[in-house]
Amino acid sequence: MLDGIVRVNRKVVDELPAFVDPEKDVITVNGKRIHAAGKVYFLLNKPKGVICTNSDPQGRKKAIDIISARERIFCVGRLDIDTTGLIVLTNDSEMANRLTHPRYGLAKTYVARVKGQVSGEQVEKLKKGIWLAEGKTGRASVKILKRSYKESLLEITIQQGLNRQIRRMLAKVELSVKSLKRTKIGKLNARGLGVGKFRTLTKAEIAYLKSYLVSRRS
Known part of the structure; x- marks a missing residue:
């Protein structure tokens, strides 16, 4: 840079530190433009x-x-x-x-397979929010996709993202998770x-x- 081979918006940059915005500024080295890495x-x-x-x-x-x-x-x-x-x-x-x-609260939807037959009371508790170490979770959308004596299938949508939130919420209402899958992120x-x-x-x-x-x- 100190050799004068670097230009920003056509002006030679030969002092440090130098601050640029790669998204907006035109940066050249030895006359060749350097492009910012594209977003993927x-x-x-x-x-x-x-x-x-x-x-x-x-x-x-x-x-x-x-x-x-x-x-x-x-x-x-x-x-x-x-x-x-x-x-x-x-x-x-x-x-x-x-x-x-x-x-920003982007909704995330999960399908949880749990042991046993889920009760209406358990579903209502999940919907209203569960007290965890970080505080009470927000309201959740909960649908029963399948319910039998051996296991139940729940679709749960939340707008938070606490660590292992769904598993911890289900544990609080005494539901043991057999499998958990995220099926949607927003749309x-x-x-x-x-x-x-x-x-x-x-x-x-x-x-x-x-x-x-x-x-x-x-």
């Missing part, structure tokens, strides 16, 4: 046994390993190692921070996306997420 967005149907961090001292398989993108991507929020289903991965840190912030769904498979988000889906975040600012 993926939707993964996470299998069981895969973790949602970018590093793991235990060497377990990571969600980013499945996608193997050239860009440095990361998970938007987390699913625990035993939970399957949808998770977004991106290199767009601004969008990721907003999507996981409680203020994004798993249609046509097998377990362990991923795809890029469509332009319409990216626009939907950005529009949602803008609508929740006020």
